[in-house]
Amino acid sequence: MPVNIESDVFPFHKLDSVGLQEVLKHLTLMDVFELSYTTANVKNVLGETSLPIKAIKISYNSNQPSIEIASGTSTFLWTFGYPEGVEMSDAGEYKVGRFLYKCMKSENGIHTDHFDIEQGFIAVLKYICSVFNCSNAVISELIIDLGVIEDCRTVCSHYTGFKSIERLAIYQSVPNHVAILSFGMNFDWILTNLIPKDMFLGIGVTEHVLTPRLDTFDLLPTPKRFNKILDLDHFGMSESEWITSEDFLNLNPKTAILMNTSLTDEDINLFIKQWLNSTSDKLEWIEVQVQGRNLSKESILADLQVQRDDYHLQNSRCSSIYRKFETSQVIPFIFPLDSKKVSRANNAGAATISIYRNTFFFHVKNDGPITPQLEMFLPERRREAVGIFLNGNGIVANEVEHAGFQFQNQIGPRDEVFPLRQMVQMELERFELRRLRGQPNEV
Template identity: 45%
Template sequence: MMNENPFPLHKFNVVELGAIFKHLSLDDIVQLSFTSHDIRRALGEVSLSISAVEISYSPRKSTIKLKSEKGDLLWTDRYPDTPMTFVGEIKVGRISLRFMKSGDGIHARLTDITQGVFTALTYFTDIFNFKNAAISELALDLSVILDSRIVCSQYTAFTNIERLAVHETIRDEDAERAFALNFSWIMKNLKPKEIYIGVEIMEPVLTMRRGRFDIHDMPRRYEQIFDLDHICVKYSEWITEKDFLNLNVKTAILMNSYLSETSLNKFIKNWMESDSDRLNWMEVKLPDGSNQQGEKILEGLVVEDDTYRLENTSCSCPFRRFETVESVPFEFPATSKKVTRGSDSTIATISIVGGTFFFHVRNDGPVTPPVPPPPPEQPGRLAQFGQGAVERIMRRDPDEDGREPDEDEFQVDEDEEEVDILNFLQIQEDERNDRMAFFQRHQAIRRLHRRRNQQNRRRNQQN
C-alpha cells in the first residue's frame, strides 16, 4: 500500500540526508539521483565520499569501479545477460548514455568509448565526493584508445594515480605511435606510482656500421619508469645491464628479458655492497637456454639454504602483479638460497624457478603464515602395516561361524564400529594424503585379523 504521507527527500537537511543515505547502496543512490534535480542537488550537498576508483578501457568490457566505506559500485559499457531496469539518461553534447541497473551494477551501451567512459565518471562526480579519491588503476587498451594522451588528460585533476596499465589486445600501429610519442607527457602529468607496460613498440633508430649509417627498428625505451615504486614490463628486451644495475624501485618484474646470468650476479653483488633499503622484490625472466641451476648467478657469493619457508609459505609482496591489479603469490621452492648483507645484516632470498630469477628482500604486505606440519609419521610401524594389508583382507578369512565375511563391512573389536572394506580398498585421495588416517585404517584391519586368529585357535582347541 502506498504511503499516504510521502515526504520529499530534498526537504531534509544535509545531516538528515546523510543518515538516510547510510542505508542505501551506491547503485541505489545513482538510481535516486535521476528522480529530480532537487534530489541530485541534495546528493551533491551530502557528498558521500569515494575512496578509490578503478577505470578500464577495454574492447571486451570497459568499466568504472567506485569504492567507498559503504561498498563498491560497478559500471560497465556492456549489458549483462540478466534482468535490468531503466535508471535514467545522460546527455552531454553528442554523448547520450542510457543507464540500466541489474544485480551486478549500472550499465550503459557506448558508441564512443573514449568520451563515454569519462562522461559516466563525470556524472558520478556530480553526486559523490571525489575530493580524496585516488585512481587505484587506470587501464588503457590501445586496441580501443587511439590517442592515449587525450584519455590521460581527462584524469590529470586526480591528485593520486596509483597504477597505470597499458595493454594491447589487437595491434594498432597508430595507437602505438601515439602512445610512444606522448609517453613522457603522460608520465609527467599523471605521475603514477606503479606501471604495467604490456605492449612492445618498435621505433626506427640510426646507427653507424662499417662507416655507413643504417636505419633499423629497435624496441622503444621507457627510461621514465626507472624511479617508480613498482614496475612490470612484459617486453623488457630494451633494458640493458646498465639500466638494470641502476634501477631505483621497490618492485620490478621484467619479462622476456635479454639480461644474462652474469648481469644478475653483478646485481646481487651491487646490492650486497650497497646500503639501500628500497628494494623489496626483483623478478627477471631469463632468456631461453640459460642455466636453470643458476651457478653463474651465485658465483662468488656466500650463500646458505634459505629459512624463509619456516616463517612464511609465500611472498606477501602485494605488488607482484601482472596484467591485472590482483597480486600473484610466490611459493618459495625448497632449493631457495639466501645471502646476508654485511653492513646491516639484511637477508635476501634467491630462487631460480622455470628460467625465472627471483630476489626477495622483505615483505610490504600481509605475511602468509606457514601451513602447520603434518603429524609425525611412525615409519617402522607404518611400513609394517602397509605391506600385505590388502592381501589379508582379500583372502576373506572365515568368521567364527565358518562363513566368509561380507565384503561390504567388518566390525572392529575396539569400538564396535563397522569398517567399510570397499571404502578401504578405494581410499579417497584426501585419505591418501593423510598418513595418520591411512595408518589408523591399517590398525583397525590388524585388530580384526588378530581377533579372528584368536577365535580360530579357540575353536581348534575345543575340537
C-alpha cells in the same frame, strides 16, 4: 529503475545539510545513484551534499570496460557489458548526457550492453562525479588496453585532475600499430602529468634509429627506451629488452618486474653482490625474466656465500599487492623449495634467491599476507608419483603404492627434489598468467 515523478513523496531536497548527511550515511552508493534519477531537485541536492568517494577504479579493457567507485562503506560499479555469474534484473533505461542506456541492475552496480569506450565512458564518469563528492578521490587503478584505445593521451588527460594515480597499466589485447606509435610518442607526457605511483607496461615499441655502418648509415629497428618508468618505486614491464646492464645495476625501486630481458647471468650475479655491499633497505623484491634460455644457477651464485633458505617455511609465496600484470589480479610468486639465502654483513639484512627456469626472483621483505607452507599430502591412490628427481641419469618420477606424499632421504649431493604439488602450483601460475594475457596455451 529510474523513476520520473512530478512531485516528491519525501521532501528529500528540503533537508538541511546536517539532516541530509544523516540520511546519506545510511544509504549505499547504489541507493544514492538511483536517488539521483528521481527529480532534478534531488540530484542537485546530492551534488551539493554528496557522499565522499575515496577511490575510483577505471578499466578500459576490450571485454568489459568499467568504472568502480568506493566510499568507506560501499561500492558502486558501472560496466559496459554484462558480468558473468552475477544475478541481475531489468533496470530500464538511463539517460547519461546525450546517451541512452538500456541497463540491467545487480546488487551494487548498473550494467549495459552499450559499448562506447570513449565518449560514452567519459559521460558516465562525469555523471558519477556530479552525484558523488570525488574531489579527494584517488584513481586506485587506471587500466588501458591499446587494442581498443587508439588515442591514449586524450584518455589519460581526463584523469590529470584527480588527487593521485595509484596504479597505471598499459597493455594491448590485439595488435594496433597506430595506438602503439601514439603511445610511444606520448609516453613522457603521460607519466609527467599522471605521475603514477605504480605502473605496468605491457607493450614494447620499436623505433628505427639511424645507426652508423662503416661508410654509411642504416635505419635499424631498436626497442624504444622508457626511461621515466625506472624512476618509479613500483613498476613492471613485459618487454624489457632495452634494459642494459648499466640500467639494471642502477635501479632503485621498491618492487620491479623485468620480463623478456637480455640480461646475462653475470649481470644478475653483480646485482646480488651490489645489494650485499649496499646499506639501502629500500628494495622489497625484484623479478627478472630472460628470453630464449634458462638461467644458470652456478653462474648466478658464483662467488657468493649462500645458505639453504628457510623463509619459505614460514611464507610459501610472495603475495605482494604490486605483483600485478595487465589486470587488477595479484598473482603470487611461489618460492621454490631449493631457494637460497644470502646475508649482508653484521646481520644487516638477508634476501631469498629463487631461480626457476628463466626467472630470477630476489626477495628481501614482504608487503602482502603470510601464507604458510601447505601440508604436502596427496590422497591415497593405487600408485602415485610423489616427486621429480633430477640427477645425472635424467628425470625420474618416483612412485609408491598406497601412500601420500613422501620425501626421499637418500639423495646425492648434486640431486634436487621438486615436490610434485609445488611443480603443479608453479605451472598453474604460468597458465593463469597466459590466460590473463590472452596468450595461447601450447603443449
